Amino acid sequence: xxxxxxxxxxxxxxxxxxxxxxxxxxxxxxxxxxxxxxxxxxxxxxxxxxxxxxxxxxxxxxxxxxxxxxxxxxxxxxxxxxxxxxxxxxxxxxxxxxxxxxxxxxxxxxx
Amino acid sequence: xxxxxxxxxxxxxxxxxxxxxxxxxxxxxxxxxxxxxxxxxxxxxxxxxxxxxxxxxxxxxxxxxxxxxxxxxxxxxxxxxxxxxxxxxxxxxxxxxxxxxxxxxxxxxxxxx
Numbered sequence: 001x002x003x004x005x006x007x008x009x010x011x012x013x014x015x016x017x018x019x020x021x022x023x024x025x026x027x028x029x030x031x032x033x034x035x036x037x038x039x040x041x042x043x044x045x046x047x048x049x050x051x052x053x054x055x056x057x058x059x060x061x062x063x064x065x066x067x068x069x070x071x072x073x074x075x076x077x078x079x080x081x082x083x084x085x086x087x088x089x090x091x092x093x094x095x096x097x098x099x100x101x102x103x104x105x106x107x108x109x110x111x
Numbered sequence: 112x113x114x115x116x117x118x119x120x121x122x123x124x125x126x127x128x129x130x131x132x133x134x135x136x137x138x139x140x141x142x143x144x145x146x147x148x149x150x151x152x153x154x155x156x157x158x159x160x161x162x163x164x165x166x167x168x169x170x171x172x173x174x175x176x177x178x179x180x181x182x183x184x185x186x187x188x189x190x191x192x193x194x195x196x197x198x199x200x201x202x203x204x205x206x207x208x209x210x211x212x213x214x215x216x217x218x219x220x221x222x223x224x
Contacts, residue, residue, distance in 0.1 A: 004154070031209055040119065042199050042214030043155065056211060090154055092212075100212060102147075102154035 004093050004103035012109045021076045021106045025093030032074040035090040086110045117215025126224050130187040134200035134215045141202040146185045149197045190222045
């Protein structure tokens, strides 16, 4: 059983560009959460998707948006990239209990 | 004041030592407490998951929660070089995969052979 997978592994963008990150949850998991982990910091919650709807959102601007597909996979989109958006973006999937399984992350560098 | 405080270290110990990692928190609504291990450039891996106050043991790892003091600990016995990683505490107020986790900054641990 494959765990949570994310793509791409890493990418480099310039300020003002837009980026899309992808996540496939563990088999049987219907909830996907996205976290941002800046260097030297713990992960911070961005938002969560369930049944193709954004169910909860952390303290992130509207430049951060997402989507969940019928197969539960998810995308994170960031518009108008800022230097401060450089971070490891983590996807976590979960079933109904509290054990969230994290993927390996996508490392985004904004120049 | 951040919701969850964790000393970032780095912490360096000799192989075989007992390691103590700690977090404090301010939100008394937190009831579920987790410890994740994160190797360099990897995603966090769940190590321990506890509810409310008390102890939980799993092999060389013991998690302790003291809700009255808003203090949680992770002990690693007989530490190994393979334990070298960043350890993140995380917590939430409900037992549901739908709940955002609140993390500490993480403590970087090095176990020297």
